[in-house]
Amino acid sequence: MKTETIRHSLAHILAYAVQELFPGVKFGIGPAIENGFYYDFDTNTDQHRLENRLTQITEGDLHKIEKKMKEIIKQGISFKKEVVSEEKAKEIFKSQPYKLELIEGLPGKTVSLYKSGGFTDLCKGPHVKSTKEIPQDSFKLTRIAGAYWRGSERNPQLSRIYGIGFQTKKELETHLLKEVEAEKRDHRVLGQKMDLFHIDDEVGPGLILWHPKGAILKKIIMDYALREYLNNGYQLVDTPHIAKINLWKTSGHLDFYKENMMPPLHMAEMGKEEKDDYQIKPMNCPFHIAIYKTKIRSYKDLPIRYTEMGTVYRYERSGTLHGLVRVRQITQDDAHIICTPKQLADELFSALKLTKKILKDFGFKDFSIYLSTRPEKFVGTPKIWQKAENALQYALKKLKLKYQTDAGGGAFYGPKIDIKIKDSLNREWQCT
Template identity: 50%
Template sequence: MPADPQRDPYYRLRHSLAHVMAQAVLELFPEGKIAIGPPVEHGFYYDFDLPRSLTPDDLGEIETRMRRIIGGNHPFHYRVVSAAEARELFADQPYKLELIAGLASGADEYGEVQAEAETTVISTYKHDTFEDLCRGPHLEHTGQIDPAGFKLMSIAGAYWRGNEQNPQLQRVYGTAWHNQSELDQYLWRLEEAKKRDHRRLGKELDLYSISEEVGPGLILWHPKGAMIRVIAEDFSRQAHLKAGYEWVFSPHLGRAHLWETSGHLEFYQESMYAPMDVDGEHYYPKPMNCPFHIKIFQSHMRSYRDLPRRYAEYGTVYRYELSGALHGLTRVRGFTQDDAHIFCRPDQVEEEIGRALEFSLYVLRSFGLSDFTAYLSTRPEKYVGAVEDWERATAALERAVQTHGLPYQVDEGGGAFYGPKIDLKVYDALGREWQLSTIQFDFNLPERFGLEYVGEDNQAHRPYMVHRALMGSIERFLGVLIEHYAGAFPLWLAPVQAMIIPITDKHVPYAEQVCEQLKAAGLRVELDLNRDRMQGKIRRAQLQKIPYMLIIGNKEQEAGAVAVRTRSGEDLGPIAVGAFIERATEEVKRNV
């Protein structure tokens, strides 16, 4: 996604480097054709049509030439040109000529009309020998670029203007920062992110898999991954019950009429799977749980005394995603939402929003996520519902965020047509932002389904409806947790909490007794009966990121103890079995 020059402090730097790189590539390939080269998050890219394929070795040569150009301290000169001048200037550049034709008709570089043709400004930026179509802005001169603060990262294929019917170009990506220290920090985060990639760790730790025979985007949870999921779900379920939510269950599909009433068949059908025929009627796999919770609410008439109702469910939904968008656990086609819907009176809105936000923060913090930013999206130009309802709901959302002291940003007009919302985004151990919780008002579905309750005045009233997803989807949430902890889960979440390692076969009977004692205390333990040497067993347990290794030899057997080591390599020495059980169970209680 293109960067924003008003908000991004790196925009001018990265935009300028894209031009410097294009000059360097054309020095290597004078007959080359250039397309576009915008700044993007963390860096920049440029698309080229070249006489041969680039190789990783070429990147080093391009970087060398870029540093020579930077050292020339060349000013960036801006000028406005007519369409005729631009066509003459780029006469040998077919992609630029296509852009010029679009600009002359009021379109931008992506072909989208921006203005009337007569008001379109065609401009260029020039430094040294290189001139490019560009609106800018750029740095004042190349000398403002730290030659040690950038690096070319990769080469990829890219269709011209993203259309597979167009020629395929070569896209060179680079990253750029103000200095080498910032670059080194970024490269470290990149390497750390690779180590933490949940797809890699999911395989190494035997947590889950995706089978092409089953289908892309459909998750098979293995025993260890399923155990983490069970623990997380059980914790959250009990927390919901204590917080006054009622647990419900709903089917995996519903009749077409339900989705017509909800509007999904009108507005969301492209993301829904094809219907199946049941007794001559169409049934659709559900993309959302909302209509089912509404029907539960409507199962009998509600009084104002019955409100609020808070329904919660782990509801599995199915949404069509393009195969290119699928990504491990974080972008799938079948996933389970920890979904909740709150039905309340207008006078209850303030308290319910505050409760929902406080509850969301409590659960996320319990999983070790504590750094948040809230995004408040307000009424768009096109909306349903009364303005006063929007204002009341938006004010309640904003006060809740302020009350909890959360940093937040307001996205004016960024709400859905059916209601304002708070998106709660969390930062993981590497400082990456993930969207998890959402608290979303809905003024649309209560109208479409004709929701009512009997008020104190004995008249029918429309309840407020609030969607609340806490983890978002359980699959995505666990993907985030895997990366946040780099697979080294805290003891309470670890699928295997301790590995018992007898040094020789004669220690196995005692090891089996210890194993039973720990299991009886509710701990999740395994016994390594492999014939490997002790150090090999310890190393294997560490690679599996098991929190504790309990080693048993002659001394431990005689003392009724275990020699305790941690996955980080710390040697805690011999500890009596009962004392270890007390230590571990206390650690579990503290969610650490």
């Protein structure tokens, strides 16, 4: 049986257990997710909300709910499918406002239900035939969190109970152990313990404050990287952090990258002599191109390789920010190579070789490599894209690197090779 089927069935059993323990509870949704499942519950009525007398399921209830789930599993309850008319379904769920809303949104005239013991849910399945198929000791409720109905802040907040579930007790234990290890290695915890950096509420989310030890560490890494670039024929450049908004129009960023850019700086408001608004940079490319364009270049000057420890600013929704991994300001060891079409393949080969060397110097030997090809929105012609994709393939093959193709995963301005490194727990992180 598929693990996902077990997880999905566990979500039903969780809801059944909560129904038994909290009579009158309203149900949201309860899907299977990575490593487990969740279910959303509302223990409040409109009256509760009006009187601001909210009751919530708490962390302390999880043990009790888990015990109830085990009782239900032991009973060997079967999952029975029933297909009913929309009217019948609305009758069955008449005291379940969230389910009624879901029924409204369903296509077709009939509704598929699953009944397990005293609990009926809107569902297409599949499930286990009987709860006897679920080992009692291979799941665990892990936490509870607030979640808005349908993810919108305008809707009521429900209590989301998370659980993890596996085929065997051993798998569950291995997973829990791995989580403990991951927690010990959480870079946000280590960063604080080792006094390397912090993120400050008063400064803002996604913005890193490097402490003395962290700042010197960062400097050592940057110096090392720069030395490698200089040794490999790159020239150091240094460019502004803001530029006229029109530059980003010309570069295509405003058309293709706007949602990742910070809002514009309204410089024109400063007075009549200021004619332009400005944009804080999300990338360094237009500046490097501006340096290249200051002279008439001969093909004999090529390739020209510019590098910069370029600090860029990206708009990331606050909910997606995470430690040093997802931030709003990042310094990248950026480089741009200007070359003739003939030089392209060899330049890519050298760049990839240098990347591999640098990652190896940091102790990373195990990579997952992806070749990301032309996306739906792109600049340039399909022909030039094909040429670029071929050159990337050539470099990968020449270095005998195994890779997978991520069709349509390229950036708007070109195809790319993504290199993910693996950490001590075998988790993948995109680094290049």
